[in-house]
Amino acid sequence: MTSFGMIFQPTFPPEQLRDTAVAVERAGIDELWMFEDCFKQSGLASLLGAVSATERIRVGVGVLPMPLRNVAVTAMELATIERMFPGRARFGVGHGVLDWMGQVGARVASPLTLMREYVPALRALLAGERLNVDGRYVHLDEVQLEWPPPGPVPVLAAGEGPKTIALVGEVADGLVMTTGSSPEMVRTAVDGIRRARADAGLPEAFEVVVFLMAEFGPGAAERIEREFDDWQLSGERRFAATGSDEAVESMVRQMYAAGATTVLLQSRAHEPDLPGYTAAVARIAERLRADR
Template identity: 55%
Template sequence: MSTSVGVVFTPARPPELIREFVVEAEALGFDEVLFFEDCFRESGLAAATATLAWTQRIRVGIGVLPIPFRNVALLAMEVATVERLFPGRLHLGVGHGVQRWMDQVGERVASPLTLMREYVTALRALLAGESVTVDGRYVRLDGVRLDWPPAAPVAVHAAGEGPKTLSLTGEVADGTLLTNGVSPGMAAEGVALARAGRASAGREGEHPVSILVMTAFGDGAQGRLAAELDAWGYTGERATGVAGSVAEVAEQLRAWVDAGVGNLLLQPLDDETDLPGFLRSCAEVAALLRA
């Protein structure tokens, strides 16, 4: 299995910096650039659409759109439009959303698992051009069909952390996204759960898995990484990322590849002030991993 390497633009930075970042990422040969959709910062879908317009080749991911936030038919309309404008380049990711943020906007649900099952199933069907009627606990559609569906179905990836969600991503989604703060050992368990969920649903084929990894280079990188992990509240096995020289970072990342992760998304720390330098170092890492 070949390893895909991408970079993350985090919304700790203003949207005015996106264009320069993504144009340089494409020029350096990355496979993907990914955007968060953290409340209440930047729209992941807006950032992704602008990036698709500014670039020619690079895959553009969203990790992730919180599903309680959007009516499924509206998201299907938005994604179908983007896909028809920029075929084959959108890497769509959805997830439960941070529950305290969902509380803030009045959209927290009693059963996130039920919502994900209903929502992802309906979204995949709508993007496949089907007429969808469903009367679920949360998703209710009556003969909804897109007038302008994508020419080909769009893969819907889902994020997961707990065992039940990870199994569900394999059951209903086209791929799984693991968040930052997931160690290689945790990633191996997640890959196994997602694959088992896919098999239990009688679905064949590969189930791709992506992961976000906090990344720091140069002198003091370990200390900077430790401080950021602490700020995120990551302790124990979750206090994980990569730091050091280009060669050291590449070697550390191989543990996630060995765990079954096919798509590595390298995330700059919030204190990173040299984004061009970060991108160049990540490109050197990518070359080592692909060698």
């Protein structure tokens, strides 16, 4: 079953988050996600604020930067949220923007090694296991959560290049594809995930969360081109859904056909009418519900 939602970007004031979350829930949209960008809003504090303001929607963070967060602390925070709000929190972890990681003294020499150590440790801690790990980056000595989640908590991870995507397929429960992903990029990533999981003898079932820039109405394509420039996107990554509701809906469906399980619409970073954008996303959600 597919899921659909939108993104509350860290360029929006944090005090607008609760009202946006309530509007998303009232509109019948499945999910609301946030970014954890340095040095803006805390991803998990934002997640908790949105979950506590609502009753039904799932709330996600994509992604929590692994170099910035000790794996035991991340596990403690996520386990606490899961016990308080069962089944409503979603999250992914990732390498983090390398320059930002450097600014805080957390940049690692081998992001792939960190992911290979961090994601399995996080999954094991959330499963209630006691861990002893002495890796290159992850060090745990008889660490076990006192209050683990009562059930499974999927751990998603972000990836772009083929090596990272293959590793995500091997160690995580799902893939987060961030801004600037086309249906063909999604299809290629899904193929890589399937190969990696088959090689590792793992089940094929796997989540794929895709962030899709979307702009509605006349002049949408021109406005989104300026957004591409602000994001410094180039080539195939200058990709978005633009124009009429029909056009945006069609692109969302193409993402599902390519293998996405969750599609999240992303506005411009400085969207001047966030309630209006939420209403536009709600119209797409209503059109998609016809197939569910």
